[in-house]
Amino acid sequence: MFISTAFDSGNIEVISADSADNIRLRIRKDNQSDFYQWFHFKLFAEIDVEHNMVIENAGGSAYPKGWENYQAMASYDREHWFRVPTHFDGEKLTISHIPEQETVFYAYFVPYSWERHLDLLQIAQQSSWVQQCVLGTTLDGREMNMLVIGEPAAHKRNIWITARQHPGETMAEWFVEGLLEHLLDEDEPVSRQLLDKAVFYVVPNMNPDGSVRGHLRTNAAGVNLNREWAAPSLDKSPEVFHVLEEMDAIGVDMYLDVHGDENLPYNFVAGSEGIPSYDERHAQLEENFRSAYLAATAEFQTTYGYEKEAPGQANLTVASSAVSERFKCLAFTIEMPFKDNDDMPEPYQQWSDIRSRNFGRDTLKAILDVVDQLR
Structure with missing residues (x-):
């Protein structure tokens, strides 16, 4: 043995x-x-x-x-x-x-290896719609990759998707794999409609070092990247620093930060109700997206999730709140389970890499339903 x-x-x-x-x-x-x-x-x-x-x-x-x-x-x-x-x-x-x-x-969950991450980037790059970029390097010297999907234009919305700030939440990168596969399908009408209206900026792995090291939640320096968005630094959190710098250069109309939740056996989103600039327009956008998500997939629900933050009490070190406040845009944290989705239990695999990929795919329909409202 x-x-x-x-x-x-x-x-x-x-x-x-x-x-x-x-x-x-x-x-x-x-x-x-x-x-x-x-x-x-x-x-x-x-x-x-x-x-x-x-x-x-x-x-x-x-x-x-x-x-x-x-x-x-x-x-x-x-x-x-x-x-x-x-x-x-x-x-x-x-x-x-x-x-x-x-x-x-x-x-703990289906691993998503660094080699598969590199394969994902190269496979995506074969599409004429995709440009692969290096934003900078991590503390261990790995590249911080971003995929730009679509042709930038003044009338198009800028939609950002990041995943795996917490490296042990591997379902987040499986989610991105499914989303990219569907988005890059030239025969898929949802994708063609979206890319007529928006450009996607996708960072499939926000925490390469923690992923390879076998960490649950932090980067090489032991820093929780999802508490660094107020003031990221090159010496502690270069991953966030580089992504936020690129967001400032391009702009953000919608942001989805993809995670896994250890405790709750459901798929859900956390919004930005507590940010200082939250208003009726923002509230309506959030409600419209949640409704669109419910219509897009039976894997999503709104009954269970995190408590909504009180007005003005948002933690602005957290990515979705920080980006929503900084760019006055629609932003959500998407959470998936490590266990099963208790609304749709499946005993053999429970929540899995396959269901995570499908959930990413179905998210595109919800985005399409709100894309015209983002500005």
């Missing part, structure tokens, strides 16, 4: 692995941070023998309630992922699985 994490986004520490029925593990914290929850490891196992993998520090993780009713993900080929029995007793998380093959990968 052997456990490996020596690969992109690998994260687990082995306390002991002497017996299949009691493999003792710990999740490693983000660098220079107390955040931890993401895990991703490979097990060399004995076939047809139950393996009990106990993550002993689960109760002290960033979101311990996120383990309640949670089932870990597993894969034999790193393409097709499924859920395996998982139990949380308030302190320890126990993953129980009888492997059918000699090696298995386990993860």
Whole structure:
């Protein structure tokens, strides 16, 4: 028996692995941070023998309630992922699985590798509608990529989409993959209508360093990028600094920041009700987008989500609020579950990479329904 994490986004520490029925593990914290929850490891196992993998520090993780009713993900080929029995007793998380093959990968959610990220950029670049840009570099020296989709023009709306500020929320980049695949389909009428009216500026991965390092929530310096939007800096948060600089140069008419929520088993959005400049027009735009989203996909709902912020009490270090206030534009944080969408449960995979991609695809119809109202 052997456990490996020596690969992109690998994260687990082995306390002991002497017996299949009691493999003792710990999740490693983000660098220079107390955040931890993401895990991703490979097990060399004995076939047809139950393996009990106990993550002993689960109760002290960033979101311990996120383990309640949670089932870990597993894969034999790193393409097709499924859920395996998982139990949380308030302190320890126990993953129980009888492997059918000699090696298995386990993860908090379906990983989205740096290699796949690079493939996504190059595949998108094959479209005549796409330009790939490098905005700058991260603290670990990785490139910060942006895709410009459509031909800029004065009459067109500037729509920005960022994903994976929190690197362990991999469903966000799966969402972007599905959105891009649909947006770049020349035979898709929704896409053609959108690109007649708007240009998309898409940053598929806001946190390359944290993604490769196997972090849950922070970049290489242990900084939560979604608390840096008031005053980003090159020494702590160059990822936000470069994107915000580009936003200032181009302008923003609509902004979607894509995330995953550890606790809530639903898809939902968080708006900008608490920003100082919030007014009736902004409120109507938000209501119209929520209604359009409900019509676009049964995966979306408005019953469950975060509490609305009181007037003037928005946290302007958070991306959606900061951008909404700075550019007086429609902005939302989109949240997806790590567990399942309880409105539409699916026991084998629960919420998955496939459903995240489809949710990204369906978001385009909601954008189309409000694009003419953005100015």
